[in-house]
Amino acid sequence: MKRVKVDNSIGEPLAHDVIQYGPKVKKILFERGHVVKKKDLNKLKNAGNYYVYVSEDDADLGVHEEKAATRIAKAAAGPNVTFKSPTKARVRLLAESPGLLKVNLDLLKKINLEEDFVLATKRNNTGVMEREEIASTKIAPLAIGKEELDKVKNLLEENKPVLKVIPPKIKKIGVIITGDEIYEGRIEDAFESTLTEKLETYKLTISKSTILPDNKKKIKNKIIEYKEDGIELILVTGGMAVDAGDVTPDAIRDTKAEVIPRGTPIFPGNMAMIAYLDNTPVLGLPACVLPDQVTSFDFILPRILAGEKLTKEDIAELGHGGLL
Numbered sequence: 001m002k003r004v005k006v007d008n009s010i011g012e013p014l015a016h017d018v019i020q021y022g023p024k025v026k027k028i029l030f031e032r033g034h035v036v037k038k039k040d041l042n043k044l045k046n047a048g049n050y051y052v053y054v055s056e057d058d059a060d061l062g063v064h065e066e067k068a069a070t071r072i073a074k075a076a077a078g079p080n081v082t083f084k085s086p087t088k089a090r091v092r093l094l095a096e097s098p099g100l101l102k103v104n105l106d107l108l109k110k111i112n113l114e115e116d117f118v119l120a121t122k123r124n125n126t127g128v129m130e131r132e133e134i135a136s137t138k139i140a141p142l143a144i145g146k147e148e149l150d151k152v153k154n155l156l157e158e159n160k161p162v163l164k165v166i167p168p169k170i171k172k173i174g175v176i177i178t179g180d181e182i183y184e185g186r187i188e189d190a191f192e193s194t195l196t197e198k199l200e201t202y203k204l205t206i207s208k209s210t211i212l213p214d215n216k217k218k219i220k221n222k223i224i225e226y227k228e229d230g231i232e233l234i235l236v237t238g239g240m241a242v243d244a245g246d247v248t249p250d251a252i253r254d255t256k257a258e259v260i261p262r263g264t265p266i267f268p269g270n271m272a273m274i275a276y277l278d279n280t281p282v283l284g285l286p287a288c289v290l291p292d293q294v295t296s297f298d299f300i301l302p303r304i305l306a307g308e309k310l311t312k313e314d315i316a317e318l319g320h321g322g323l324l
Contacts, residue, residue, distance in 0.1 A: 001055045001142065006044050009036040012054035016065070016142045017088060020047040028088060032064075053142060062143035065089040069138045075153045076111075076119060076137065078161020093135040095128045098202045099167040100306035107155075107162045114152050116140045121163055123321075127302030128165060129201050135163055168305040173199065174208040174231035176222050178238045178248055183213040190290050191237040198298070202305055207231060214239055219251035227280045233304060240271045240286040248284050249273055257282050260312055265319030269296030274310055281309075294324055 001015045018030040029047055030040065036052070044052065063071075066086040073083040073091040080096045095101070103124040111119045121135040128134055156162055175195055182189045192209055199205060208231060212218050219236065226234050239248035253259060257275040264272050269292070273284030281304050289297050299318055303310060 001053050003051055003053055006036075006041055006050055006052055009052050009054055010038055010041075012036055015053040015055040018044065018047060018049055018052070019088060032066075062145050063149050064143050065139050065141070066091075068144045068149050071149060071153055072117065072119065072137045072139075072156070075156035075160070076135065076162045078164030080165035080167060081134065081161070081163060090136050090138045092133050093137070093163070095130060095132050095134050095165045097165060097167045098128065098130045099165045100302040100308075101126045101128050101134050102164050102166060104159070104162045107159050110155060111152060111162065114148075114155075116144060116148070117152050119162070125299070125303055127201065127298065127305075130203070134165070166306040168202045168204060169307040170232040170305050171204065172207045172230060172232045173204060174226040174229075174234050175206050175210075176219060176226070176234065176236045177209065177211045178214055178219055178236065179211075180213045180245070182238075183211050191285075194290055195235060195237075198301065202302070204305070214245050214247050216247040216251045216254065219248060220254040223252065223255050223257075223277065223282060227277050232280065234277075234280065234282045235285060236282065237285045237289070238287060240273065240284050252282055252284055255282070260310055261315045264296040264300070264315050264322075266296035266299060266322035267324060268292045272296045272300065274300060274315065276309065279309070292324075296322075 014030055014032055014034045014036065017028050017032050020027055020029045029043060066089055069086055069089060069091040073093055077083055077093055080099065081093055082096050083091050083093045101122055103121050105124060108119060108121060111117055116139050118140065119135065119137045175192060177189050177191050181187050189211060196206060208226060210222060212222060223234055236248055236252065239246040249262060252273060252275050255277050257277040260274040262273050263270055268288040269286060271286040275282045285297055289295050
């Protein structure tokens, strides 16, 4: 590989993709291997390429950036993770199923401390959809030595996985919608449709749904009934604030469920409640789940679905990044 003035590159194959950037523009102008022609010179210069790298023999490149990125992606992909063919020297890793993304943060840091290697992921414990991009990788130079590449690849393979997706383990979900105004028909319920949409992300549906008044005993009894009927996750909506008519938190406590936190360090959604009735999770959802696109529920749900039993420490850690 050699660096030459673009005027002297006619007849030579490009050793890399040439990308044109501009306001709202990012496109491949010429792909790697393109043989430069005289008519290409103005396009190259207009894109700021007065010098280019050319190669008459791929052997002088070492391991090309696209091949290197593909090998890193293959080594990085854990359970339920796949990857696409490289574009612009970058390989994108995708979730093969919906679920919870788990990232080995220590291993990820080690990879990114290696010179010339880049691996970026979505945040650990993020809920992801099927075929959603969850990570991307590339190398900084146009090519990398085989020894350097093998070092990183072996680091990934010996400590794998750096990332994986855990599909939902919970299938039967029950919803208890509370509120005198809904129970009496004064307003229409909006919670069921909202929760249906959120669960569709994970290819799940609501197994049971009921509307109850703000009556502590009725809410408590329905939670217990759902558990006895085999419901694996119970969502109780509304009545989570400190208004005089809000009884949902007390109803959850009255079931003798273990309350992990009353309140989460995430805004919006700080009034959510997480509890376990034996091993069945019971979530109290505040009204902000309706108007706000993302709330504490969106952070908690994928972890619950993956079968994690959340602790007070788990919830406390959500305060970092909890201001949405």
